[in-house]
Amino acid sequence: MQKNANAMRPWRLALLGLGLAGLLVGCGSESGGQAQAADSDQAAPATPSQVMSIARRDIALDKSYPSMLSSENEVTVVARVSGLLEARQFEPGDRVEKGDSLYTIEPATYQAAVRSAEADLQSAKAERDRAQRDADRYQRLLNQNSVSRQDYDDALAKLRVARATVAQNEAALDSARIDLNYTDVEAPVSGAISLSEINVGNLVDPGTELATITPLDPLEVRFQLPQADALALRRQRDDKEAPIGATLSRPAKQGNAAQSLEGELDFLGSRVSESTSTVEARAMFDNPEGSFLPGQFVRISLAGLKRYDVLAVPEIAVTEGLMGPQVFVLDDDNKARARTVELGETAGHWLIVTSGLEAGERVLASDPGGIQPGTKIEPQPFDGDAASGS
Known part of the structure; x- marks a missing residue:
């Protein structure tokens, strides 16, 4: 037995040596790979990108509202005479x-009525003049004690009746002339x-x-504003005395080119509809060509509608992540870190951010194509034009 144990010992030593050699080789390979990775990370150049510092500000919205044109001043022409x-x-x-x-509605009948009323008036005036002469004569006779007071009072009463008859006939003539005018609609x-x-x-x-x-010119357009937009618009109107500009537009359809009119807002309601939670507004537009007609569906855009004291990022800077919309925020080492955000309204080429960012943070403001979390960024000044980020 001792002999067999001594015979196996060299094999065990050989296997042990091979294992140690493999372990050393493996350790050397791992450390070499880490070193290569470190060298590669150090060698990767920083990606130049426009970077903006988030700050609260007032931002103009790019919003439009649907409306169906209707003529609130439409008039039905009716006959006024038979x-x-x-x-x-x-x-x-x-x-x-x-x-x-x-x-024209049969004027001859009403012309005759006017002539008849004129004749009645002439007769009434003649009777009034006679009654006036009688009253004057009885006044003189009364002063001479030639007639009784009763005779004078009777003459005076006849004069008053004659004057009333004249007034009555004058009114009848006016009515006849009005009816005659109504024959020309x-x-x-x-x-x-x-x-x-x-x-x-x-x-x-x-x-x-x-x-x-x-009526087509000017064109009156009524539409509904959401509560938030109405409040912002009222604040804007209070801040400046200049009229709020409005644009009426209709998209191209069936070969017809898109058309638009420029006008201004002239009414903003002071109460919110309980059923729709909206506020009524009205804008007026010059429509000399009559190119817009009642019954058409259009959109109304208001100039200068704003949101106040908000955070916003360029639209191009927002991507879709696993948790929803995200932007890239730079850390202290200028490395990009994905940040999920909640978005509000669109303001042209800007998106209002309601949560996820804080004022003072640095955000990638250009196209994030090719950027991954951890990518080294070489910050470039942001020119402020959200439409030109690249």
């Missing part, structure tokens, strides 16, 4: 001006006129609808 509709002085769809003649407002509801030759009565006129 008679035969003798003539129509327009073509459906024409642009008419306030005061233009539209229809005029446009009460300027705008585009509709098809005629009644054909020439038909009999019309007071209240008969004849046509509709839709």
